[in-house]
Amino acid sequence: MTFKTPAQKYPVPAHVPPELVVDFDAYRPITGDEQYHEAFLAVRAKAPDIFWSPYNGGHWILTRRDHLSEAFGDYQRFTSTKGASLNPNRPPEAPKLAPIELDPPVQQSFRKLFASAFIVSALKEREKEARALAIELIDGMKPRGGCEFIKDFAQHLPIKIFMRMVDLPEEDRLTLLPLANAQVVADGPKEETIKLLFEYTGRHVMERAARPGQDLISRIATAEIDGRPITQHEAIGLSTLLLIGGLDTVASMMGHIMQFLACSPEHRRQLIEQPALIQPAVEEFLRRFALTNPARGVVEDIDFHGVEMRAGDRVLLSTPLGAVDPAEYVDPLTVDFTRKSGSKTTFGAGPHVCPGSMLARLELKILLEEWLTRIPDFALDPADAPRLKTGVNGSFEHLPLVW
Ligand code: HEM
Numbered sequence: 001m002t003f004k005t006p007a008q009k010y011p012v013p014a015h016v017p018p019e020l021v022v023d024f025d026a027y028r029p030i031t032g033d034e035q036y037h038e039a040f041l042a043v044r045a046k047a048p049d050i051f052w053s054p055y056n057g058g059h060w061i062l063t064r065r066d067h068l069s070e071a072f073g074d075y076q077r078f079t080s081t082k083g084a085s086l087n088p089n090r091p092p093e094a095p096k097l098a099p100i101e102l103d104p105p106v107q108q109s110f111r112k113l114f115a116s117a118f119i120v121s122a123l124k125e126r127e128k129e130a131r132a133l134a135i136e137l138i139d140g141m142k143p144r145g146g147c148e149f150i151k152d153f154a155q156h157l158p159i160k161i162f163m164r165m166v167d168l169p170e171e172d173r174l175t176l177l178p179l180a181n182a183q184v185v186a187d188g189p190k191e192e193t194i195k196l197l198f199e200y201t202g203r204h205v206m207e208r209a210a211r212p213g214q215d216l217i218s219r220i221a222t223a224e225i226d227g228r229p230i231t232q233h234e235a236i237g238l239s240t241l242l243l244i245g246g247l248d249t250v251a252s253m254m255g256h257i258m259q260f261l262a263c264s265p266e267h268r269r270q271l272i273e274q275p276a277l278i279q280p281a282v283e284e285f286l287r288r289f290a291l292t293n294p295a296r297g298v299v300e301d302i303d304f305h306g307v308e309m310r311a312g313d314r315v316l317l318s319t320p321l322g323a324v325d326p327a328e329y330v331d332p333l334t335v336d337f338t339r340k341s342g343s344k345t346t347f348g349a350g351p352h353v354c355p356g357s358m359l360a361r362l363e364l365k366i367l368l369e370e371w372l373t374r375i376p377d378f379a380l381d382p383a384d385a386p387r388l389k390t391g392v393n394g395s396f397e398h399l400p401l402v403w
Contacts, residue, residue: 003028005187010058015310022047025055026293026318026392027086027186037289038377041324041333050307056086059295059314060307064184065325068317069307070297073350073351075103077304078315080352082297085183085392086314091188095198095237097244100294102267102308104351106226110238111355113223117165117216118355123362130161130363140176142374146381146402150251154399158250166242167215168204173247176200180247194240198304201239205232216242249292250360252395254367260335262401267335269322272372277337277348280313282364287343288335290323291394298381319345322392378403 007025011054014019022043029039044063062068071078076252083090084100096102099110116122134157141147159173168176182188196332205221209232212218217239223230230238271277298313309315311371321343322345324332329341347354354360381400 003187005057006187008172012054012058013310013313015203015308016052020050020052020307021049022051022052022053022061024051024061025186026053026061026316027056027395029390030388036291036388036390037320037324039262040318040320041326044321044324044326045299050305053316056316057314059086059316060298060309061316061318063318063321063325067326068319068322068345069349070344071304071315071317072348072352075107075351076131077299077302078208078296078317079103079299080107080296082295084294086127086295086316087190090194091191095233095240098234098238099240100241100352101237101243107226107351111232112214113220113225113238114201114242114355115356117219118359120358125359126161126359127362127366129164129232130157131159131366131370134366135374138370138374142403146400149399149401151397153252153259153367154251157367158254158360159247161359161363164213165246167213168217169244172200176243177247180244180315181389183244184248184393185389188391197240197243198236201243202232202236205235205239209235227361245354245356248393248395249356250363252291252393253286253289253360253364255396255399256291257285257364258371258401259380259386259396259399260285260289260351262378264322264335265377267337268372268376270337271368272279272376278365278368279291280339281337282361284335284337284339285364286346286361287323287341288333289341290319290343290385292344292348292353293320293348293392293394295316317345317348321347322346377402 007028011023049064051061059092080101080103099107130225160170163170165171171268179193182190182193196370204217204317208218209221212222219236220238243310271281294317296315298309298311300311302309326332347357378401381402384400386396389395389397
């Protein structure tokens with residue numbers, strides 16, 4: 001993998017014992033042709049359960065799934081107010097990305113504003129649209145005998161469905177995708193791009209505040225927070241977070257799943273012959289291909305499972321590490337549709353647990369059902385290698401498939 005900027009190492013603070021320092025950058029876990037999740041398992045095998053990484057400003061990494069769940073759930077010791085990633089690079093006057101950069105109870109007040117958009121009855125409406133769109137896309141590309149899966153499918157289905165939820169023009173996805181993407185890759189131009197995202201959502205928030213519709217941004221623009229009207233600044237932060245959360249993640253998960261299926265005729269056959277396995281397969285894929293690496297800040301000096309953490313230390317809650325924890329999952333790299341224990345931290349846990357998880361599950365199920373009935377046999381293109389991009393999220397940016 002190549003990056004535009006070199007990874008920078010930071011001095012290790014005095015309270016961190018040298019034996020807990022490991023030379024691993026979770027935002028750039030691979031340097032050559034390794035696989036993304038394999039790199040996390042490799043560090044899990046050689047590092048202490050909790051270790052210090054000197055990259056991205058210097059921070060703790062929790063490697064055990066149970067420690068991750070504990071920290072996700074404990075905002076009193078691990079705050080989100082210092083930024084949901086290790087290097088948000090934003091000017092102090094910029095809007096907070098509520099609710100992900102807030103702690104309860106105020107975080108919960110913001111979360112309530114979009115909860116109704118993600119409930120089962122609202123998703124039923126989305127299912128018809130999503131299925132029709134999936135079929136149209138697959139039927140359209142099938143005669144071509146191949147596609148670049150990310151550009152031709154993953155950046156259409158989940159993103160168009162999301163753009164409809166927020167009632168933004170579908171064609172804007174082409175402008176928004178690189179801006180949202182810059183926030184989650186290791187060396188993206190974060191400051192300029194978040195400014196453009198704020199400008200974009202700001203325009204729409206103001207329009208919807210003046211002439212509200214039925215969409216999610218209108219609901220946010222005209223909402224009340226704890227009995228007072230939401231400020232424009234808050235509405236812009238919240239709408240921008242939805243764009244960042246909604247644009248990249250499902251597309252990224254789809255990339256990992258299709259790369260795997262392209263290389264595993266056996267798993268494709270299982271899903272085609274036993275469609276009842278599709279639902280458990282979605283859960284197992286979500287477990288195996290967890291891809292986000294959010295961060296927290298330590299609130300006050302603590303002893304966390306024998307490790308002395310100081311107020312202000314940053315902590316990475318790496319969900320790929322939770323996914324491949326051998327203490328939790330036997331043979332964690334194996335994809336096993338009959339595995340009983342599903343994904344426990346892929347969508348986080350506790351107060352910030354992902355509100356988009358049901359929508360994501362629905363879209364992944366539709367992908368498997370509609371793709372495998374139309375294109376049951378496919379492979380990686382031998383003439384064009386897949387390419388990963390890593391950072392807060394680990395995803396494929398290029399995934400050529402042939403059939
Ligand atoms: C497979 C797809 C997805 C994955 C793996 C994923 C993962 C996550 C994770 C790990 C968190 C917790 C972050 C933290 O604790 O700091 C989170 C929160 C969030 N996600 Fe997702 N997500 C996905 C899909 C979506 C979708 C489709 C949307 C919106 C349409 C969305 C919107 C959000 C929002 C708004 C939050 C913040 C919630 C809060 O702070 O209370 N996500 N997501």
